[in-house]
Amino acid sequence: MPASRLSPAANPDARDRLLDTASLLFASHGYQAIGLRDLASHLGLRAGSLYHHIESKQGLLFELIESSLTDLLYETRQSLKGARSHDERLRCFVQTFMAYRQAHPDKLTLLTREAVNLNAEQARQVELLKSAYSALLSEIVTAECRLRGPASAPLARSIAQAVLSLLCGQVQWGEVANARDEMMRFVQGIVGAGKGAAAH
Template sequence: MARTVGSSGPKTAQSIREAGLRLIYRHGYEAMSLRQLGTEVGIQSGSLYNHIASKQALLVEIVLDHMQTLIARLDAALDGVEGPAARLEAFCRLHLTYHMTRRAEVVIANMELRSLEPDNRAAAVALRDAYETRLTDILREGAACGQFHIEDARVTTFAIIAMLTGICMWYRPDGPRSQEELIRIHTELAMRSVTGG
């Protein structure tokens, strides 16, 4: 992908981020080299430092942006939704839709936590915990009012998220089931897991 003549700094920075996302997803963080990234963008590897501080900084940006976007979208999806059942359904819809359409970001955020330096990893984990806590709060609310029958809200949170996140590993837009059908099926599974229905 050759750099466009006269491209601006912000445009090049965006190209670097997009190329980094593709390469890390395809090859893994450790295997991706800055030379490879520069070639993908169409600039010398040394010129990358005009736009990113380091390879680690690029990974941090991708992971934190993913988590911040996911949290912001969840908060918007839950805004004004009343009752634990409706809120759980809204959580499932948002989580599934995001994970079906942002596979590269999801895979990198999950698989490359190991590649983050300690402070960066702590920041990513704190955001992940904040996201998970939103679901835990929904489950606790449902249990408190008798709508949900769960033994441990945190364990149930991890189980539901693991089930819903798995869709990004096998979903294909041209598959036999539409996004809406898959959202319905997964949401029903999640609801039955907490209601016993």
């Protein structure tokens, strides 16, 4: 069957190929630079046939970002279940992020760079997922730094945001040698500074 006649029923893998290709092209060239004709060409399809699989280009971007965040959130929660101490939970959080970044660099690039192209409702849904992910880290920070009192929540959120900025910034700068060990040391330094702030 010619590629231009593929349908979900005829080829159940067609949509997965579409998602993988879109993720790669949007991440490597930028969402704005890639049109549906470009995407279809890479898949060996006619542009019109893409609408068998997606509603719109923006909807496709949203699906890629939403699924990435959902997967990262799930994998992080799973990894935290086996942790026996606050320090181990922090290590699991960072290691899960680094492992996800290594396995899916394109998806994290879309999240950190291309979310600005979503509409207001899509952006709101992404923010809810990001807030849930950040809250996981805030809980770890609160326990690790032994934060107490009314000022603890804002401080924990600030520390968590600093850690997430570091992790997401590393996505933009690319892979470095011994990245996991180095990143863990940097994260521990940030959290350690939070412990110092909480003690004063």
